[in-house]
Amino acid sequence: MAESKVLYLQKVKNQNVSHILHKIWEHEAISRIELVQMTHLTSGTITNLTQELISHRLIKESESISDSVGRKRVNLRFDNSYYYIIGIDIGRTSVSVVLSELTGNIVDTVEYGTEGITNPEEVLALIEPYVHKLLGQAESRKRKVIGIGVSIPGPMDQRTGKLINPPGFPGWAGYPIRPTLEERFKTKVFIEDDARTSALAERWYGIGRDGRDLVFVTMGMGIGGGIVQNGRVLHGTNGLYGQIGQMSLMTHGGAGAAISYDCWENLGSIPGILKRWSGNGDFRDFIVQVRAQEPHAVKVMEDTLRMLEASLTSLINLYDPDVIVLGGKLYPYLSPHMEAIVENVRSRVFDFVQERVIIEKAFYGQMQSLMGAVALVFGHVQENPLLVLGAD
Template identity: 30%
Template sequence: MRRGTNLPRMGDFNQSVILDAIRRSSDGLSRVELVDLIGLSPQAVSNITRRLLAEELIVEAGKSGSGPGKPRTILRINPSGRYAIGVHLDPALMTVLLMDLMGVVLHRKVREIPQRTEPGGIIDAIAGEVSALLAESSVDPARIEGIGVAPPGPIDQPTGAVVDPPLLLGWHRVPLRDALAEATGMPVLVEKDVIAAAVAEIWGGGRESTESFVFVYIGTGIGSGIVMGGEVIRGTSGNAGEIGHIVTDCNGPECACGMRGCIAVTCDPQSLVLEAERLGVLNEERHRNGDVADGLLQLCTAADQGNDLAVEILNRAAVRTARAVSVLANALDVDRVVFGGPFWEPLASRYLEVVPSSLLGFRAARSIHPVEVVSTGIGDDVAAVGAACLMLERTLGPRAERLMLAR
């Protein structure tokens, strides 16, 4: 939990700290509790909460206290105080959703992306889904912070452009942020899907969420989101978390980068499906149009039904994934690893059996502290939820840059 500061000119940061504390409390907080929790003076808390009430970001929700003394007024988030739209752009699927200030998804649309669709066609499709989503809701447009978009990386953060992602063909420096802003007339923020997923985990983790963790994102590709001290590590260019070329098996298949056994050719869903086809577990024509999600589901079903080769493929992939995760866990010294993403669910039960014990063997600090391995509680839409959270976080979250004083 972040604490505020009574230094002058810290109003924006303090306001966001108070708002975040109230949001994370399931029962709400009184002003007295905020003073104790945040470390601000009673006058500062009173002034800030008055502003938040006036902006309808929080509401007074009854009294508490049965002992001596004046009952305390409980403050809670006003879910309808602000909204955000989240978009997850996976090479196979597009998810668009509308979320309130408490992280509740009010409306959601998912559609497949045909292969070899031009970037302009996809941007137009996103704008159309946003328009349809708003038409279904009764939300005041003035309360929508904007649209957060989570495409695969790499991205050029200053321009909001998507730069040659391996699985989105033809996306060479596509100005996604500006093009979508022009198409919708709304503010747009673009961040990588793995960073969005990590942000969603922070927002959805509640008051007791860990401060430092790695989010392992399993979609069409595999990436990671890194959280240290309660904040996402974005890196110099906003592209931190690219782990596709960590070697997990030096005798594995050759990767396009020139090495052998990288995550990109040993652990991602497409690699598992191709291996299953090569070994005869799957007939290449059994999954429709080469659909990776369908092939992965069939592979996992075969393993559940006792197919020894399918079990071997998945167990080997789980151990390889644990090796890659151990590199991150050892380098960053985190206490939790969270798995999620659109292709995670079919793998979850088997990976959660194999990865924790395998990870233990690879970790340097295993005798000092454990590392918890869990599934995200947010579900398959974690990147889209995170994209919406990004818009709210930019305006309302207690990020470190708010502490920077102007000269």
């Protein structure tokens, strides 16, 4: 019974501290008086918990401000002076590593090409010396690496940290990425698929910082999505929530041609576009042909844009987000058409939400999933601060 009471009190403390951290992050800087008003916790609880957060160097007191009667208030904000986060992005053609401060400020980063490498051990061998170097840097600077976040193509088994046959990612099926990295680096590792980490980058460091609902769409060698509702990324029963690339699209070759169905990823990703183009060359050659107004290439691009419009319309109707964020390697080639795409999408949704259709580009661009790996760890700190404070 006593142990159950201790666990209950720890759970309550974790929830209260998490609530405080969320409010500080949402407002960037906030006073204790404002925290009492927003959290409905007592002033004594706020004082005790914020002092503990300060002692663990998770937050700090910042500049004082004066209220209407001239008394000084001390603001609280996140402290960047002690904790580091390491982010790792393992993609289909490259692997990247970043060292970041707690609030997303980049300290160091590196990228290696992995074209043609399908053995996970060979990929990890590229980054292992660099990660050890970053861990050594943190130790020499008397800083603590609070965790390592990994962004990698899914799907995956969150319980075991193993990948489940990710499409277009040969050699990685069943690979125990999380336990392998934890053994090698002796640091807590968090893992998530790259579409969801991209959404988390937006949730914690970008347009979704205030906790708004958003859908992140990443388009490149594949098409994936991350759904954030009430500030949290969603997974679903089998971890398949947000697998938007698997939405079925109807296609036809013109008058009299048979109607066929295929998923958005097979049609609208870079490999799908090249397959429909059937030209000689890679994606850069395709874009050259589009810009030269070669009829077939132009038709393929136009069909790609129509697929994007149809898919975005479906996403709005399915998830009703505050904002849709677009990113990935394909996005820069589609961005010149975004104004027309947004207008077409607005014309297809309910009248009363047309003006609330907001479609934005990813905050971090090509570094989105890498910073998402950092945001993955930061989100765990926000939701489970006793990982930092300890269970005392």
